[in-house]
Amino acid sequence: MSETIVVVHVRAKPGHGEFVETQLKKLLSPTRAEAGCIRYDMFSDAEDPLHFVFLEEWSSIDDYQAHMDERHMVEFIMACKGKLAEASTYNLKA
Structure with missing residues (x-):
C-alpha cells in the first residue's frame, strides 16, 4: 500500500x-497519535473565518478509513451536526 494524502475543507x-473551530482543534492531538498518521495539520482561511482546511498524510487508505471510525471523529460529527455548511474530502495521488 502507498501513502495517502487527504485534503479536507470544512465550512x-x-x-x-x-x-x-474549537471542535476541529480537539481532533488534532488524538488524530496525530493514531496508527498510520504521518501528518494532520489544520489551517484557518485568512479571508473567511468560517473556512478551515486540513492537510493529512496517512500510511495507507486503510489507516485513513480507520481514522474516520475513531471515537473522536464520531463525537465531532455528532457535535457539529447542523452547524456545517460544507465538508468536502479529497483523496490525492502523487
Whole structure:
C-alpha cells in the first residue's frame, strides 16, 4: 500500500464558526497519535473565518478509513451536526 494524502475543507454555518473551530482543534492531538498518521495539520482561511482546511498524510487508505471510525471523529460529527455548511474530502495521488 502507498501513502495517502487527504485534503479536507470544512465550512461552518454563520454563527457557528467559533464552536466548529474549537471542535476541529480537539481532533488534532488524538488524530496525530493514531496508527498510520504521518501528518494532520489544520489551517484557518485568512479571508473567511468560517473556512478551515486540513492537510493529512496517512500510511495507507486503510489507516485513513480507520481514522474516520475513531471515537473522536464520531463525537465531532455528532457535535457539529447542523452547524456545517460544507465538508468536502479529497483523496490525492502523487
